[in-house]
Each structure stands twice: as structure tokens, then as C-alpha cells.
Amino acid sequence: MTLAVVAVYLLTLVVIGAASARLAQRTSEDFFIAARSLGPVLLLTSLLGAHMTAFSLLGASAESYQRGIGVFALMASSSALVAPLVFLYLGTRVWALARRHGFLTQVEYFRERWGSEALAHLLFAALLVLLVPYLLLGVKGGGLTLAEVSDGALPEWLASLITAGVVLGYVALGGMRGTAWVNAFQTVLFVALGAVLFGVIVGDLGGLPAVFARLAVDRPALLVRGDLIRPLELLSYAAIPLSVAMFPHMFLTWLTAKSGAAFRLSVVAYPLCVAAIWLPSVLLGVMAAVDLPGLSGPATSSVLMRMLRAHAPGVLGSVLAGGVFAAVMASIDSQVLALSTMFTRDVVGRWRLRRGRPFAERSQVVVGRLFVAIVLVAAWGLSLVADRSLFRIGVWAFTGFAGLLPLLLAALFWRRSTAAGGIASIVTTLGTWAWFLSRGWKDPGYTVGGTGLMPVVVVLAASTLAMVVGSLASPAPPRDRVERFLSARRA
Amino acid sequence: MHSEPAERTPEGARGRRLVAALLAALFVLHQDVWFWRDSRLVFGLPVGLTYHVAFCVAVTLVLVLAVRWGWPREVPTGGGREGLD
Numbered sequence: 001m002t003l004a005v006v007a008v009y010l011l012t013l014v015v016i017g018a019a020s021a022r023l024a025q026r027t028s029e030d031f032f033i034a035a036r037s038l039g040p041v042l043l044l045t046s047l048l049g050a051h052m053t054a055f056s057l058l059g060a061s062a063e064s065y066q067r068g069i070g071v072f073a074l075m076a077s078s079s080a081l082v083a084p085l086v087f088l089y090l091g092t093r094v095w096a097l098a099r100r101h102g103f104l105t106q107v108e109y110f111r112e113r114w115g116s117e118a119l120a121h122l123l124f125a126a127l128l129v130l131l132v133p134y135l136l137l138g139v140k141g142g143g144l145t146l147a148e149v150s151d152g153a154l155p156e157w158l159a160s161l162i163t164a165g166v167v168l169g170y171v172a173l174g175g176m177r178g179t180a181w182v183n184a185f186q187t188v189l190f191v192a193l194g195a196v197l198f199g200v201i202v203g204d205l206g207g208l209p210a211v212f213a214r215l216a217v218d219r220p221a222l223l224v225r226g227d228l229i230r231p232l233e234l235l236s237y238a239a240i241p242l243s244v245a246m247f248p249h250m251f252l253t254w255l256t257a258k259s260g261a262a263f264r265l266s267v268v269a270y271p272l273c274v275a276a277i278w279l280p281s282v283l284l285g286v287m288a289a290v291d292l293p294g295l296s297g298p299a300t301s302s303v304l305m306r307m308l309r310a311h312a313p314g315v316l317g318s319v320l321a322g323g324v325f326a327a328v329m330a331s332i333d334s335q336v337l338a339l340s341t342m343f344t345r346d347v348v349g350r351w352r353l354r355r356g357r358p359f360a361e362r363s364q365v366v367v368g369r370l371f372v373a374i375v376l377v378a379a380w381g382l383s384l385v386a387d388r389s390l391f392r393i394g395v396w397a398f399t400g401f402a403g404l405l406p407l408l409l410a411a412l413f414w415r416r417s418t419a420a421g422g423i424a425s426i427v428t429t430l431g432t433w434a435w436f437l438s439r440g441w442k443d444p445g446y447t448v449g450g451t452g453l454m455p456v457v458v459v460l461a462a463s464t465l466a467m468v469v470g471s472l473a474s475p476a477p478p479r480d481r482v483e484r485f486l487s488a489r490r491a
Numbered sequence: 492m493h494s495e496p497a498e499r500t501p502e503g504a505r506g507r508r509l510v511a512a513l514l515a516a517l518f519v520l521h522q523d524v525w526f527w528r529d530s531r532l533v534f535g536l537p538v539g540l541t542y543h544v545a546f547c548v549a550v551t552l553v554l555v556l557a558v559r560w561g562w563p564r565e566v567p568t569g570g571g572r573e574g575l576d
Contacts, residue, residue, distance in 0.1 A: 069540040073523070077543040081517055081550050088557060092566040208535050216530065223530040223537045231524055238521065261568040268554050275547035282540070 003150050005318035006325060010166045013329075016185055017170025017178035036099065038256040040265035042180050044273070046256065046334070047266050049183030050249045051083065052277050053134075053331035054141020055394035057324060060278055061307075062300035063391040064285030068222030070229040071285070074237045076278035080271035082241035088267045090245050091254040093412050095263070097485065098255045105338075106251040107346040113411045113485050114477065116419035117350070119426070123407075124342055126426050127248050130400040130433075131335060134247075135379040136386055137393045138332035139164055141301070143383060144390075145328050148305035149321040160383045164376040167332045172369040179333045180256065186326035191276060193323030197308065198280040200320070201287070204311040211287050218290045230452030239456045243401035245408050248338035249331070277327070297444075301390045332379075340371040392444055395454075396437055403429035403459035406467040414471070415482050421471030428466035432459045506560030513553045521546065 038046060053059075056075075064071045094109065103109050106127070111120035143160025150159065170178050205211050215223055225234070244250050257263060281304065288295075288303045292310065295303060304324065312320050344367045349359050359367075386393065406425050410417035436455035440446030447453055523546075526539045533541040562568070 069537050072540055073521070073543045077521060077546045077550075080547040081521060084550070084554055085514070085557075088554070088561070089563060092563055096563075096566045209532075212532060212537070220530060224526075224528050224539055226528050231522070231527070235522055238518070259568065260566045264558050264568075267558055268551060271547040271550040271554065275544055279540075279544060283536075 003153065005315070006146065006149055006322055009322040009325070010162070013166055013182050013185070014169040016182050017172075019181075036256060037258050038180055038262065039258055040262045042184055043253070043257050043262045044266045044269055045184040045187040046180045046253045047087070047250065047270070048273050048277075049187050049327075050247070050253055050331050050334040051079075051244060052187075052274070052327060053394070054137050054145075054328040054390050056277055057281050057327055058141050058144065058301050058304055059137070059389070059391035059394050060281040061285030061288070061304040062302075062389055064222075064282040065289050065295065065300050065303045067228045068219075068224065068226075068286055069282060070225035070234070072278055072282045073225070073234055074229065075240070076274055076282070078238045079241040079244075080274045082238065083244045083274070084267045084270040086242070086245045087254070087263055087270070090408060090412065091250075092260055092263050094251065094408075095254050095257050096260060101484075104252075104255065105342045105345055106246075106248050107342045110407065110411060110422065111346070113481075114417070114419035114422055115481055116422070119419045119422045120346055120350075122423055122426050124346055126400075126404065126430055127246075127342070128339065129430065130397060130404075131248065131339060132379070132382065133393050134397040135332060135335055135375070136382050137390055137397065138328065138335065139376070139379045140383040140386065140393075141328045141390055142325065142332070144302055145305055145321070145325045148302050148309065149318070149325065151309070157384055160380050163329060163332070164380045167329060167336065168373055168376050171333045171337050171372050179337055182333065186329065190323045190327040191273075193320050194277065194280055194327075196316075197312065197320040197323065198284065200316065201284060201307055201311040205287060205291065211290070214290045215286065218293075219286075222286050222289055230447075232452035233447060233454065236452070236454040236457045239402055239460055240395065240398045240454065241402075242405050242456075242460070243398040246401045246404040247335075248342065249334035252338040252341060253334060298389050332376075336372045336375050336379075337368075339375055340368040343371045344368045389444065396433075396440070399436070399454070399456040399459055400429065400433040402456050403433055403463045405460065406464045410467050410471070411485070413486075415486055416471055416476060417467065418471045418474045418477050420474035421467045421469075424466040424470030425463045429459060429463045432462045503560055506556065510553065510557045510561045513556065517546075517550060517553060520549075 060071060060075065097109065098104070101109075101112060103112060107120050107124050110123055111117065139160050142163030143156045146159035146162060147154050147156040154162070170182050202208055202211065212223070221228060254263075284304055284307050288307050292303065292306055305321070308317055308320055308324065344359075344364050348367055349364065352359055404426065407422055410421065410425075432455075436446075436448075436459065440455065446455075448455055448458055523539070523542055526542055529538050531538045536544070
């Protein structure tokens with residue numbers, strides 16, 4: 001029964017993707033950024049769908065299971081503050097520049113801003129490397145959810161493959177327009193079902209007061225931050241949501257807005273939406289600590305689904321599982337679409353242009369679809385061998401993207417910034433990120449020197465320094481190029 | 492844009508300063524060391540959690556002002572009635 005409900009749900013996604021394809025104009029601008037046509041509501045649901053991932057549901061509940069209510073402050077309330085500010089002060093500016101200059105991708109923007117093919121290629125490689133763990137998170141999370149839903153009938157490898165296959169189906173059919181509509185459907189479904197899911201489980205456990213009374217006796221440490229989270233950790237975690245500024249899929253989603261005003265709803269409503277998604281995840285994780293004790297390591301990633309199976313059996317459980325699966329899948333689509341957009345236009349497209357054979361519109365879409373398939377197969381392959389917790393995989397991915405923030409800040413606001421500075425910043429980010437990753441991958445609680453300071457702060461500081469030194473040590477950029485991209489600021 | 496953008500009036504300048512001050516205050520208030528070891532229940536949740544949910548609501552209220560007064564000057568709103576206007 002459960003599998004039948006999930007199958008109907010997955011089929012619905014592909015149908016939505018196919019239906020939206022009928023609305024599409026068969027141009028690359030429509031396939032990749034929905035012809036810059038999304039209004040406030042679709043923009044909000046697309047941003048939420050792209051941002052709220054397996055990390056926010058499975059990862060958050062798993063981390064709360066081990067570290068208590070403080071996880072909400074670490075990631076949810078800091079994201080509620082930082083992400084909308086990024087949309088308001090950076091996203092809207094990127095949207096305005098994209099509209100004026102007609103670019104479709106992040107790589108295209110930075111290449112034009114600093115006039116450097118080398119920087120563009122390096123940035124694409126860096127985004128690809130950093131997006132791998134993030135994609136892994138989605139495919140692995142989807143597989144984990146589906147495997148739990150099937151009660152073991154589907155092994156995790158097959159469940160991950162089905163997840164990747166469905167995403168391939170609706171992204172390849174509908175492009176960004178399909179992705180936007182599917183995300184809207186998924187977000188509405190999850191928010192509606194999430195509330196029901198939470199109510200059903202809490203009701204079955206005897207209500208919130210009874211659960212907290214049990215926690216106060218059995219696991220009181222989970223009701224406070226206490227020794228499980230350090231003040232320096234809370235402070236430095238606030239830098240992690242800065243990653244939204246450089247996620248290729250968020251960047252791409254910004255460009256889909258039909259007007260600057262479309263951003264207003266996303267900016268204002270985002271903190272409440274983040275809280276609405278994270279609060280049940282954190283609470284269910286904490287409750288599971290007394291209801292399903294004894295889990296550890298990557299096994300905790302399935303704690304939300306185990307709670308669902310234990311307290312919401314039957315048809316209701318199946319429908320609720322579909323809701324969780326919806327949210328888990330919603331980010332993979334926009335990630336692969338963003339990568340395929342950049343590959344098509346900034347790698348293959350530029351190569352063909354140099355050979356004097358520019359891409360036809362139709363060919364761009366075909367190559368984009370092929371690349372989506374390749375990336376999804378690669379992510380699925382990696383999901384078979386990565387055995388880290390979803391929360392940790394997510395934090396490492398975000399750390400790398402946050403390290404690239406100086407690139408966007410310099411491009412938008414610093415007239416003296418240069419391609420050399422950008423290249424230095426990217427290389428420094430990749431170098432410091434890889435160094436910390438090699439030290440922290442085996443140690444789930446790794447902080448810099450054991451102080452509580454998250455590596456993101458060091459990566460960000462080093463990347464900023466590299467941007468400044470690299471720019472000042474290289475010749476000033478041509479005045480006309482700077483004027484083209486920054487003159488509007490003085491208007 | 493509208494005929495007299497709010498951010499270019501004296502009232503707009505005051506609004507931008509207010510938004511900047513409120514955002515700075517929010518960054519400080521996020522670091523609630525004062526509830527670090529407090530496990531009292533407030534509105535049915537541990538106070539450390541209730542505080543941060545309330546914090547999200549406060550962020551929303553400040554962002555309503557930020558959208559009104561702190562909108563980037565170079566970004567056209569499109570002149571439509573989308574969003575919260």
C-alpha cells in the first residue's frame with residue numbers, strides 16, 4: 001500500500017514535468033530559467049524547495065536526536081536571518097544584472113564581470129566539486145526515505161536509483177518550468193502533510209507535555225544546549241547559511257523571477273517557512289531519543305522515517321511518507337538543472353563558439369538533458385559508497401559554498417576587484433576546504449583546534465584575504481567593464 | 492519604480508538606518524547565551540527553542556521594514572503589484 005501511494009506520487013511529479021513542457025517555448029532561456037517568468041509565490045516555493053533538502057528534514061532530526069533542541073539555533077534561526085538578507089541584498093542585484101546583460105548562469109556572470117575564461121572554467125570546476133556532496137545528500141536521503149517507506153522491500157541502492165530516475169524524468173521533460181511547478185507541488189504537499197505528521201506522532205506519544213516530561217527524566221541534556229553545543233559553535237555556524245549566495249541552483253532560481261518585486265514575498269516569508277519546516281524536524285528528532293533510543297552514526301539519518309513508521313502506520317503513514325519524500329527530492333532537481341545549464345552554455349557552448357559552430361537553441365536543451373542524466377548517475381554511484389551522516393555531508397557542502405561568497409561580494413560591490421583576485425579566492429577556498437574536509441571527514445564533531453569554531457570561518461577569511469591580495473597585486477580592471485557592471489549602483 | 496521612491500526621501504534615510512540597527516541587533520540577539528542551560532518550558536516548548544522560534548518571527552517583522560526601506564536602489568521593482576505592496 002505504502003509503495004503504491006509513493007508510486008502514484010512519483011508518477012504525478014513526472015506528469016507535472018511533462019505538462020509544464022507543453023507550456024514551454026522550447027528555447028534555452030525557457031528550459032533553464034523558465035523565461036524569467038516566475039511570480040512571487042512560485043519564486044518562494046522554488047527557493048524553499050531548492051534550499052530545504054534532506055538536510056533540513058532527515059539531517060536535522062538526526063542531529064537533534066544526538067544534540068538536542070540547540071540544532072534549531074545552529075541552522076534554522078541563523079538561516080532564517082541570513083538567507084533572506086542574501087536574497088534581498090545580493091539576489092535582487094544579480095537578477096537585475098542578469099536581466100540587463102541577458103546571462104543565464106553564475107559562471108557566465110563572473111566571466112563577463114571580469115572578462116576571464118580561466119576564471120570561468122575554474123569556477124565551473126569548483127562548483128561541480130562542491131555540489132557533489134550536496135547532490136549526494138539528496139540522492140542518498142531520497143533512497144533512505146524510500147527504502148524505509150518500503151519496509152525493506154526496496155534496498156537502499158535501488159531506492160536511490162528510483163529517486164534519481166524520477167528527478168531525471170521531470171527535469172529532462174520540463175526544465176526549470178517543470179522544476180518550479182514540481183517544487184511548488186512538493187512544498188505545499190510537505191508543509192500541509194508535515195503538520196499532520198507532527199500532530200499524529202505527538203498525539204500517539206501522549207502529547208508534548210508528556211514527551212517533555214519523559215525527556216526531562218531520561219535525556220535532560222537534549223532540552224538545553226548545555227555541553228552539547230558550544231557558544232563559539234553557535235556563533236560560527238551563522239556563517240554557514242551564507243552558502244546560499246553561491247549555490248548554483250539558488251543563483252539560477254533568482255534569475256527566474258519575472259520582476260524585482262517578486263522577491264519581496266520570498267524575503268519576508270522565508271524566516272517563517274524555515275521555522276515551520278525545521279521545528280517539527282528538530283522536535284521529532286529529540287522525541288525519538290527517548291522513543292527509539294540506541295541509534296548512532298549514519299543510522300540516525302533514518303530516525304524521522306522510523307518515527308513515522310512506528311506512530312503512523314497504514315494509509316496515513318504512506319501519505320505522510322510521500323510528503324517527506326517530496327521535500328527530500330525537491331532540491332536535487334534544481335541542483336542538476338543548474339549544473340547542466342552551466343555545462344551546456346559555459347563549457348560546451350563556449351567551446352563550440354570558439355570553433356565557429358555556435359549552438360542551436362534545440363541542441364542546447366538536448367545537451368542539457370544529457371548532462372542531467374550523467375550527473376544523476378554519478379551522484380547515485382557516490383551514494384552507494386558514502387556512509388557519513390546526512391547532516392555532516394550537508395555542513396561540509398555548505399562550508400565550501402560559503403567560502404566562495406567573497407567572489408560575489410567583490411563582483412557586485414568592489415570596483416578594483418580583478419579576475420586574478422577571483423581565481424586566488426576560488427583556489428584558496430578549494431584548498432582550505434579540502435584540507436579541513438580531510439581532517440573532519442572521520443571526526444563528526446570536528447571543529448578548528450577543538451575550540452568549537454567551525455571551519456567555515458577560516459575558509460571564508462582565507463578566501464576573502466586571497467580576493468583582496470590577488471586583486472590589488474594585479475593590474476586594475478578596464479574602466480569600461482567596471483562601468484558596465486557597477487554603473488547602475490550610482491544611478 | 493514609483494514616482495518618489497521611499498528610500499530617497501528623508502523618511503527613507505531614517506528608515507534605512509533603523510533597518511540597519513535592527514538587523515545588527517538581531518545578529519546579537521541570535522547568540523542567546525542567557526538561555527544556554529535553562530530547560531523551563533515556555534508556551535509548551537523548552538525556552539531555548541521558544542526563543543529561537545520567536546526570533547524567526549522577529550526577523551520577519553524586521554524584513555518587512557527592510558523590504559520597505561532597504562530595497563537596493565539599482566534594482567527595479569518592475570512597477571507591478573507583486574509581492575507585499
